[in-house]
Amino acid sequence: MNYRGPFRIRADRDKPVPQIEHPYDAIVRVTRSLICGSDLHLYHGMVPDTRVGMTFGHEFTGVVEEVGSGVQKLKVGDRVLVPFNIACGTCPFCKQELYGNCHESNPEATAVGGFFGYAHIAGGYDGGQAEYVRVPFADVSPTVIPEGMDIEDAVLLTDVVPTGYQAAEMGGIRKGDTVVVFGAGPVGIMAARCAWLFGAGRVIVIDHLDYRLEFVKNYAYCEAYNFKEMDDPVVFLKKQTDWFGADVCIDAVGCDASGSALQTITGKKLLLQAGSATALHWAVNSVKKGGIVSVIGVYGPPFNMVPMGSIMNKGITLRTNQASVKRLLPKLIDHVMSGRLNPKGIITHRLPLEEISDAYHIFSAKRDNCIKPLLIPPRANLA
């Protein structure tokens, strides 16, 4: 794919096939690729330094076509799932298993590590909504898909499942806790489902799209409410919890939130702040005193207006990070293989890679009850 500017994406047949540049590189032929909600932030032009000519896509599986001389764990022909973070595996942050914060893979390296197919603030590596991808540090993150795992489950293990799972994990859920998830996108859905694995007693999802609320109710066995049908979601949640507030709130929306005119105008229209922080406001205001707010929705530079007074005076713990996919993979592969998680259930659309422009449009405009679109490149099924 080729990014031409906000809301303009096209399939490009003329891009050169990537080459091995370093001994630790591998070239992967993509077999399945997903469009992520965070790709929509790029698509909407909300992420700084998104350059024309980029290839997006950080959720993909593939077949190893070529390996550099230094690669030891992968061999040509391996079917791999490629976590979205590019991690060197040796820097102090990778050693702490913070693979999303690798110090070496992103030239700017002040906050986030390198990601596939994100703006140049995340390193500017070309991504997986393509036929071939160059995967740096191929020995570190890419993982061979276990025997018997469906490829559609595997591709979701590259981002959506670990991210949702880590959202629940960061929430520090204790047995019987009430967990509120803002946003019923793929990550919110997954976070709601994973919350049960940590022993939640009650899971509530807040969104404004009825089809997604309907979906999450069935998929994650939880309560789901439309904030457009209530005066104030914060008051609603307080009432639901006898004015205590929820034990754990998860913001699975990020900078593209709707629901507050003030936030939408300052964040998305005037660009006075980095997108609208509506979901974060609600999360902070509806969590209990001393509760935990887990932020997994993406916020970008430079800053957002947040109710710091509430955070301070309520003694809230904020926990945030990009998912550390490699750290979580062994646990999640086990959950998927044993049937406790069914990731591929959230894929609603399967489209050929050539129709990527339509796929973005359907996903962005929330047409056709779209939850998660999957792209299949033309060379996906070669032997």
Next chain:
Amino acid sequence: MANTSKTFTPPSSKRSENQEPTENFTNVGTPGRIFSLLGGTALAYYGWKKKDSSLGKSLTTAGAYLLLRGVSGFCPVNKALQIDTAHADFEGFEVTSSVTILKPRNEVYQFWRQLENLPKFMEYLKSVKQIDDKRSHWVAKVPKNIISKETLSTVAWDAKIEQEEENNRIVWRSEPNSEVENSGEVRFTDAPANRGTVVQATISYHPPFGVAGELAAKLLNPAFKELVKQDLRRFKRLLEAGEIPTIIGQPSGRKDENY
């Protein structure tokens, strides 16, 4: 050995000692005087052409003042502010930068001491060849412009390691009459709490082409500072991750596709 003192001295210090002030009333340096002469002439000419207007009169006056400043080398404003650029010792340029690398000290030291390794992470260095244990031949690239990585030409010089303490420090200096007179010191210390090795590099150089080179170098010094910093950052990546990650070969929408 030529220099055995413990303190690090930039290469040009000897040179400034010889520069005896000849005119004691001057307080404007040579680059400043040239600038004043050129600027003053232009302003005075432009002002004289419009001498009927008040703008023209003030421009002529300003031009005349600059001309006087250029010719005499004396500036009352400099005097009032106690600035003296004529007698400032020009010591060459010195840049210091440091980085912490998560590797044992001897490993970091050994990698650097193999001077042939330096072009692997120093962007504008083309090659370093060791002549013998102490002496080496350096070739650096001169880029076509600031953005482009295309090489316009190269400069070369011979350098000699003047002091070295294993796992502690290396001091080198270019041989006399080099095209680019430079010297440097790199120190290796243990970071606290087993957090690796702190590498601190001081590089100093004296630009060629006299006053013009001095002026050009002054303008480019911030860029040079950044370059040293970036090189050290690349050094860290090379040692820690085994490679310097790249996105080379990817279209990025920049006019210049070298990025």
